[in-house]
Amino acid sequence: MRLLVLFVVTLFSVRRASGAEKGSQLGNKKTLIAEQPECAEDVRKICKDQVSNNLNVLECLQNSQLIWKYKHDLTHSDRFQDAALDLCKGDLEKVPCKPENKDNFISCLLEHKFNITSFKCHQFLGKVATIIFSDYNMIQKFTDSCQNDIEKLKCGRMNFDENALHSQGRTISCLSQHFEDLSNNCQHEILRIAELQSDDFHLDRPLYFACREDREKFCADVHAGEGRVYTCLLRNKNKKGMSDECKEKLFLREKLIMQDYKISHGLVKACRQDIRNNQCRRGTSSNREIKLAQILICLEGATLKGKHVAGECEAEMALHRRMLLEDKNLTPDLLAACSEEIENFCNSHSIDGSILSCLMDHAVPSHQNFSGTGGYTVGPQCIRQVEDLLKVTDASEDWRVDPILEESCQRVVDSSCSSVQPGEGRVIQCLMTKLNSPHMEPACKAALLRLMYFVARDFSLDAQLYKYCHNNAEKFCNAKKDWAEVTKTTDPERGLVTLSCLYHVAYHPTKEKKLDKKCAPEVKRVMRQRALSVDLNPEVEEQCLPDLASKCSSDIEEGDEMECLQDNLEFLEEKCRIAVKNFTIEEVEHRELNPSLTLHCDDIINRYCEDYLDEDSENGDVLECLIAHKREFEVRTSPKCLATIEHFQLISLKDYSFSPKFKESCDHDVMLLCPDLMQHSSTRHKAEIVACLSGKIWQAAIEGKKPELGHKCLDELRSQLLQQQSDIRLNPFLQQSCQTDIDHYCKDVAHTEGKVLECLRENRKFLTKLCQQEIFKADAIAMADNQLDFALVTDCKHMIKRYCSQEDNDHLLECLKSHKDTAEWVNFDQKCKRIIATRMIERSSDIRLNPSLHKACDLEMTKFCAKVILNEIEFSEGKMVACLRDQLIAKKLRPSCEEELANLMKESALDIRQNPTLMNACKFEIKMCINGAQKLEEYSEGEIEECLKAQFVKHAIINDTCKQEVAKLVEAGEADIMADPILYRACSQDIHSHCPGIDHGRGRWLSCLLNVLDENQEHLSSPCSEKLISRKAMFEYAAKVAPIAVETVQELVNQAWSSPSRSYFLIVLTVFVAFIFLGGLFFGRATKRLRAELKNK
Structure with missing residues (x-):
């Protein structure tokens, strides 16, 4: 009952609040209602003689018909119009309302209330509006325009409800609920009434009564008028404690606001000047309804262009944008376009209010495939409506306008982006940078990627990008001039053309096309964001949906789809392969497009690769730098960074273009030297090109020539080959050929630091033939250019720096080996010692692994050793x-060949492992020398060979093959003392003393020493004399065991002259000639004498 009293007082009191206060005191003081100054006159007129009893007065006032009749007569009386003329006379010139038109004069004043400045007139019209809007029959034109709709929708039946409180606008409320079903004229009247009610929420009676308690709870300090209470209620409608009845009425109000922005008094008042300045009503009449979307798009466009928009207007815009993104306010067009999608996918989401989020989620095609929802996808009409809604609300500009995003990301923003000022997409940009951080929550990540999926497909939806790049986009990319321009066709912004164009200009600028300084960073930022997920990269995603579904749908973490596509590049469909290839090329050249690299390797990049960060186009320099520092402690202890680097190395093998510096440096050389590989228009595998070019290096080394490759290409090729040596996975031919052997012999060996390759080398004798061939190729390249030997340059890094920093690449091993016999060898790194010995053993196994010997003896190999087949790519085991060596013994070699061969034999004498033929022939005898107690490498230099020679001279070697090999060793030492390092060390001083000026070749030094020995043994030093005596016995026995085949007289002479018994041969020959001479002298002629004529005949 108290509420009714308040209502009556509200109708007729000049001071509404004062009346309510006094009305509340009636019961306390037990005074008569009829005696109250605010009610006395009205009670006497309406209730006449019932004024002495308050109950009778209240009963009288509950008579709906009576009250309605009184209000109707009041609003149609001349006194009512006279009051309006008196109070509003000063403003009549400002409005098109004529007093002569009595039926519409009051309604006209109400429609133009916002143009009236008189306080008394405003106050009067407010009271009139309260009376009029309490019943639709008192609203001019409304009954005529909506009568049919009222009857059709049965919205007039509530007038007869006694509890309806004089209708209180329920008919209008009913019609508002069915707004889409109304006739055009009735829709117009409903919107006009809602606009008139927008000033004061008391005028919307159903909303007023539904939200009275909510107003006191949430908006107690807000004064009514100018739409302030509406705005306050809208801001708080989703808070806990807001009643469902109030929410429902606010929802109806919002639906009408969407149809005509003027219904939101707060928006109209705050943005009136901005709407006028930006001509947002251009082309429309003043009384035509303008949808909220049109105004918001217009004002957003002005903001993005840098035009000033009042702060109060921006706040109202944000409120209304948020309103549009709530499920209950989804536009009829969207609901109609997405009806099937909502039924199929999002029916259950209507309960929790996430229909729009559901539609956005299912609009991502890859999600359909990953989630197994089948082939049904969100239709283009539905997607377009979602895009239009996102553009109207400009959701990416302020994260708070999206309720789902705000709820999901509030904690993340508080922890990681609290210092970022909202607006212009700054908070969303901050969240994108934290997408893979530990602070990111799954719900926030999902909501963020859901929104960014659409932003990535519309250039205009990115506030910062549009703000700074619109002029460039318009100038270079034919983008639309006006952000607010609406088109139903595929335009540059929506068709991805604009962003692709800006990207191309940003990374490949010319004199004519270059982005502004503020635009270029924004384009790069967007490209970084797009690289975070394949869904944000439409150029790839749209081409690769089938491959994503078939190859990357299981066991793939979110965000790893691009790496999956790259790993399967050769198996992708053509369109997808091209798209992934193009993206990978850009990703390699620009590190910001590789999120894993920036996330896991940023600190390492800043430490080791800082010099490459300031360049406009990195051209892959940062990745190359990381590869070069892959063995650094920081990289080895950062598994994710190391995995990222190795992933790049592996995918770079799939296409030559993925290594930009290599491609740029070697394009010409590849075309010239490997034309067959360049004829294929499809993917050009880098591994094939590296194999081709490296073969040219080896061939040039064998021929003693400089490689035909350019200097830059040679440097890049060395880098690629060194990577192959360090990780067998980067040499696909080797890995494929040796996979069985790897599984058998090197199963537990790490792929890094060349360990697998070294393992295979250690087991080369047991490898399959195919694997041996590939190992031979790798060894051949490393021997031709020692800088390509990863294990050598790694294990001997410090020794190289100390002793061989000035040496050429092809002499690096020789330089290290040359210090083996010096006193400094003691200070050598032990790992370096071992790798040098290993390489020397490998080099001795095949002459093709010894380019210097191959070059020096090329003629001899052709002339004397043609029977030894070397055309197969496999180890010849020293054949x-x-x-x-046999030709050395026969003294048939040229000096240059003899010198190189003697050096090789000297090394093999010091380390028997470098003589594969002897190792194979004398396995048992070698075991006898070491007694199985030690490894061969643990014996001192030359000790094992001396042991075999000692057994040989003692006739202890039974094996004929071994005996032959040892005999040839002895004979080789006889042919060139340099091939017998133990003898040479013992007699080096004696040679300088007794054989000055004599070349060492063809046994000359040894012959000299033997002559000295024969003449006077005491002239020689004791060690030399002892060694010569033992060697002389060996020479004699070796000549019997392995006599040298003599094929010509010259060879016979040479053999006799080089023999230790040449003096004996000379004496015998002299005695023979003397015997013939003496015989002729004493015994006369041996033939019969003839006459002279017979001789002349």
Whole structure:
């Protein structure tokens, strides 16, 4: 009952609040209602003689018909119009309302209330509006325009409800609920009434009564008028404690606001000047309804262009944008376009209010495939409506306008982006930078990627990008001039053309096309964001949906789809392969497009690769730098960074273009030297090109020539080959050929630091033939250019720096080996010692692994050793060296070849492992020398060979093959003392003393020493004399065991002259000639004498 009293007082009191206060005191003081100054006159007129009893007065006032009749007569009386003329006379010139038109005069004043400045007139019209809007029959034109709709929708039946409180606008409320079903004229009247009610929420009676308690709870300090209470209620409608009845009425109000922005008094008042300045009503009449979307798009466009928009207007815009993104306010067009999608996917989401989020989630095609929802996708009409809604609300500009995003990301923003000022997309940009951080929550990540999926497909939806790049986009990319321009066709912004164009200009500028300083960073920022997920990269995603579904749908973490596509590049469909290839090329050249690199390797990049960060176009320099520092402690202890680097190395093998510096440096050389590989228009595998070019290096080394490659290409090729040596996975031919052997012999060996390759080398004798061939290729390249030997340059890094920093690449091993016999060898790194010995053993196994020997003896190999087949790419186990050794013994080699061969034999004498033929022939005898107690490498230099020679001279070697090999060793030492390092060390001083000026070749030094020995043994030093005596016995026995085949007289002479018994041969020959001479002298002629004529005949 008290409420009714308040209502009556509200109608007729000049001071509404004062009346309510006094009305509340009636019961306390038990005074008569009829005696109250505010009510006395009205009670006497309406209730006449019932004024002495308050109950009778209240009963009288509850008579709906009576009250309605009184209000109707009041609003149609001349006194009512006279009051309006008196109070509003000063403003009549400002409005098009004529007093002569009595039926519409009051309604006209109400429609133009916002143009009236008189306080008394405003106050009067406010009271009139309260009376009029309490019943639709008192609203001019409304009954005529909506009568049919009222009857059709049965919205007039509530007038007869006694509890309806004089209708209180329920008919209008009912019609508002069915707004889409109304006739055009009735829709117009409903919107006009809502606009008139927008000033004061008391005028919307159903909303007023539904929200009275909510107003006191949430908006107690807000004064009514100018739409302030509406705005306050709208801001708080989703808070806990807001009643469902109030929410429902506010929802109806919002639906009308969407149809005509003027219904929101707060928006109209705050943005009136901005709407006028930006001509947002251009082309429309003043009384035509303008949808909220049109105004918001217009004002957002002005903001993005840098035009000033009042702060109060921006706040109202944000409120209304948020309103549009709530499920209950989804536009009829969107609901109609997405009806099937909502039924199929999002029916259950209507309960929790996330229909729009559901539609956005299912609009991502890859999500359909990953989630297994089948082939049904969100239709283009539905997607377009979602895009239009996102553009109207400009959700990416302020994260708070999206309720789901705000709820999901509030904690993340508080922890990681609290210092970022909202607006212009700054908070969303901050969240994108934290997408893979530990602070990111799954719900926030999902909501963020859901929104960014659409932003990535519309250039205009990114506030910062549009603000700074619109002029460039318009100038270079034919983008639309006006952000607010609406088109139903595929335009540059929506068709991805604009962003692709800006990207191309940003990374490949010319004199004519170059982005502004503020635009270029924004383009790069967007490209970084797009690289975070394949869904944000439409150029790739749209081309690769089938491949994503078939190859990257299981066991793939979110965000790893691009790496999956790259790993399967050769198996992708053509369109997808091209898209992934293009993206990978850009990703390699610009590190910001590689999120894993920036996330996991940023600190390492800043430490080791800082010099490459300031360049406009990195051209892959940062990745190359990381590869070069892959063995640094920081990289090795950062598994994710190391994995990222190795992933790049592996995918770079799939296409030559993925290594931009290599491609740029070697394009010409590849075309010239490997034309067959360049004829294929499809993917050009880098591994094939590296194999081709490296073969040219080896061939040039064998021929003793400089490689035909350019200097830059040679440097890049060395880098690629060094990577192959360090990780067998980067040499696909080797890995494929040796996979069985790897599984058998090197199963537990790490792929890094060349360990697998070294393991295979250690087990080369047991490898399959195919694997041996590939190992031979790798060894051949490393021997041709020692800088390509990863293990050598790694294990001997400090020794190289100390002793061989000035040496050429092809002499690096020789330089290190040359210090082996010096006193400094003691200070050598032990790992370096071992790798040098290993490489020397490998080099001795095949002459092709010894380019200097191959070059020096090329003629001899052709002339004397053609029977040794070297055309197969496999190890010859020293066969060619053995053949050349036989020619050394026969003294058929040229000095240059003899010198190189003697050096090789000297090394093999010091380390028997470098003589594969001897190792194979004398396995048992070698075991006898070491007694199985030690490893061969643990014996001192030359000790094992001396042991075999000692057994040989003692006739202890039974194996004929071994005996032959040892005999040839002895004979080789006889042919060139340099091939017998133990003898040479013992007699080096004696040679300088007794054989000055004599070349060492063809046994000359040894012959000299033997002559001295024969003449006077005391002239020689004791060690030399002892060694010569023992060697002389060996020479004699070796000549019997392995006599040298003599094929010509010259060879016979040479053999006799080089023999230790040449003096004996000379004496015998002299005695023979003397005997013939003496015989002729004493015994006369041996033939019969003839006459002279017979001789002349």
